[in-house]
Amino acid sequence: MTRNTTTASGSFRTSWFRTSPIRRELVVRHLYQFLLSTTHMETRVVNRGAERIANGRAGLDLPPAVRMDAFKVYCDEGYHSLYSLDLADQIAAATGVALPSWDYGGFLDRLEESGRRCLPAQPVLAQLLQVVVFETLITAVLNEVPPDGSVVTAVRDITRDHARDEGRHHRFFSGLFHDLWSQLDPSLRTRVAQAIPPMIEDCLRWDVEPVRLSLVLAGLDEDAARAVLEDC
Secondary structure (H helix, E strand, O other), X not given: OOOOOOOOOHHHOOHHHHOOHHHHHHHHHHHHHHHHHHHHHHHHHHHHHHHHHHOOOOOOOOOHHHHHHHHHHHHHHHHHHHHHHHHHHHXXXXXXXXXXXXXXXXXXXXXXXXXXXXXXOOHHHHHHHHHHHHHHHHHHHHOOOOOOOOOOHHHHHHHHHHHHHHHHHHHHXXXXXXXXXXXXXXXXXXXXXXXXXXXHHHHHOOOXXXXXXXXXXXXXXXXXXXXXXXXX
């Protein structure tokens, strides 16, 4: 778990930062979407499951060492949320582009609906599977950012730290899934296997509402913003 605080202001004095004001604001808000989605997903999806595991409320028979590791995941994810929001706040101060009030409700509602649809009688199991899926997908996504020289240094640094932690989380939740699967009633395994593909799709599907709002803030009307989203 990294305990360094990243300073944004110096890193934002880069060549792309001196482009047109509207383009600049769109790029900054796109970065906000990445950072703020981290604060929401980690605390509202991952830590919900990590807390259940850590406190023995997951319905699984797990040794104390696994529960201790779940608490470590919980602390990691809380810190990822803290430094993502901290960097976003620094960016707002450096750029003058206000932090939007996005709550990512559409994405979270979609996850909840997927859980209810796939496993209506096992809501806790559905939450655990969502965390397993999310935490075993995100590492590959995060690893794409640090080597990319077109990304500003502050963002590359925190993403590298985040990816390092998520590598450990990937191993933890892969092992947890093995424990979970071995303890499932055989009659439930087929339903769980069928639930995982739509959960993967839901975790990977882009939440376009913040993008639409960013386009509107940039001056497009609602029809034009929707047309851009449909084209992309």
